[in-house]
């Protein structure tokens with residue numbers, strides 16, 4: 001089971017700003033990219049204008065392997081928003097690059113999700129103008 | 140991982156000298172006031188703010204005309220200009236606001252105390268008024284329009300995935316915390332049970348007369364797994380205000396002053412609004428650790444000196460996590476500390492949230508916790524800690540936070 005959206009109701013659309021434009025452009029072409037410092041090579045997410053390690057403003061949207069593992073999870077039993085059908089789970093993932101991101105799992109029941117579960121990215125076109133990175137269990 | 144945690148160093152080298160800290164013993168909270176706490180106030184937030192401020196001023200033995208400073212929460216919809224006009228305060232020379240939701244609570248005290256200690260103001264009021272139950276409840280996800288205009292692009296990494304409300308944001312920390320430290324929900328339940336016991340001693344608490352057992356807690360409905368209904372704070376309509384002045388002026392006023400030993404704020408790096416999931420560890424609250432380290436530094440005291448604590452309890456896991464960060468117990472020991480409840484009950488090592496807290500008295504964004512911390516110093520709490528001399532209160536969690544230490 002995946003996160004089910006009721007597209008009768010508008011689903012929240014991510015605000016696009018200068019600092020995260022490359023991230024969402026990547027998602028829209030079904031590519032998971034993260035910021036990487038051109039100077040010291042440090043990966044970072046969420047996107048920010050400057051490297052917190054070496055303070056360089058030079059950065060590159062660099063492809064992720066798309067692989068990671070579940071770091072934490074929650075399961076909504078009651079929907080907080082008419083656009084989401086409960087129950088559904090939200091996971092926090094730690095990617096191979098060391099960065100974390102929030103997403104949902106596909107093709108899995110909430111009670112089957114556990115910390116450490118290996119995952120890989122898939123892309124879901126939710127609605128006009130809204131594509132999101134989702135994850136499925138591997139192995 | 141724990142090495143990284145333990146390696147956190149408070150950079151005392153960048154801080155002012157302790158002997159230059161002008162707030163300690165020089166400022167006091169001299170008046171507290173509040174409205175009733177309800178599900179439907181039937182009046183405006185501005186009216187409730189004015190009622191609470193008027194009550195605080197009367198409690199102190201002052202007049203409205205004495206007020207020359209106001210500090211508000213950035214999230215409070217009633218601004219200082221309207222308070223001044225509504226209450227007929229002739230003029231105001233010091234005003235400002237503190238950000239980050241409930242993280243502002245003790246920060247308002249720091250800002251007011253700074254103004255008083257520096258000579259910028261004489262009588263400064265801090266207030267919080269909210270129709271949070273009958274108006275826009277924080278437990279509901281914002282509408283899509285609100286998210287589109289969110290000043291914080293970070294919402295875009297959460298909301299479209301349905302991680303849309305405060306209980307889910309804290310639940311994400313709680314899952315990981317329980318995984319790392321082997322804590323169970325039954326253990327967490329004691330926090331809820333003890334806060335309810337305190338509320339049953341407090342006739343002004345919303346849950347007065349409604350005790351719960353651990354069984355009731357376990358049977359309460361799941362909101363966002365692993366958090367149940369009784370893990371979550373109340374939604375409240377109400378207002379609380381406090382008034383501060385110098386220690387010298389305080390002596391001439393009506394109440395026993397609650398002297399400020401220290402007031403501090405804390406931001407830690409790699410933070411996001413209630414969703415700081417990007418740090419090496421998320422089973423900790425670094426903001427609280429920093430606010431605590433600074434509090435112990437400027438006061439020269441330690442957790443052992445504290446007689447009673449009001450720890451910001453929007454959700455149950457935050458109490459054990461703060462017991463760890465403020466140093467009442469070791470890393471990962473907080474949930475076990477709360478198990479059975481005796482160590483946080485009256486007579487225990489550190490009685491916590493003696494009015495019932497946000498979980499069972501009312502949710503006024505931390506301001507009701509400050510009022511209770513003052514009552515403990517005055518000796519007027521409904522769950523009075525005998526001869527309480529040192530009283531701790533903390534601000535909202537998962538956001539930049541704040542803390543205050545009071546003394547008799």
Ligand SMILES: [Zn+2]
Nearest residue numbers: 037040051054
């Ligand atoms: Zn760098």
